[in-house]
Amino acid sequence: MxxxxxxxxxxxxxxxxxxxxxxxxxxxxxxxxxxxxxxxVRIADEAEARALAEEARCGFDPVDVALDRARIGALLRNAAGEVMLIRRHGARFAGRLLSSHVGARLDRGFITLSTDDPHFGSITLDLGDQAQIWAASLRRLGTRA
Known part of the structure; x- marks a missing residue:
């Protein structure tokens, strides 16, 4: 009632x-x-960045790692000179090998990168003093499209 x-x-x-x-x-x-x-979601440390690279490409063993200051992305280089970009993709991370330096742009301590994959998009990483070193090393990748 x-x-x-x-x-x-x-x-x-x-x-x-x-x-x-x-x-x-x-x-x-x-x-x-x-x-x-x-x-x-952020990359905790270099060890996690290495694990993410291994997850993205089995057998990718980085010798150099550069983490973005905000920990939203990373650049990793293996002994063969291949460079992998790890970036946040939603609540997870995704990785792609960079095939050329065409999509790289340096602005002081920031480096903007894009890949051949249009769905991956581009990202600007704050690498501080390491940005110039990584930008110079990316030139070794050549200009493959």
Missing amino acids: ALDAFLALPGAGIALQAIGSLAAVLLVFVIVRALGMGSD
């Missing part, structure tokens, strides 16, 4: 809709948190 009396009140339907919407939003929030979505 109490529910019938409540539903007879003016605006009761709107109040029930608001409560239902709030409950749905809270449920989505709990699910997103449980799945770890929406978190601020």
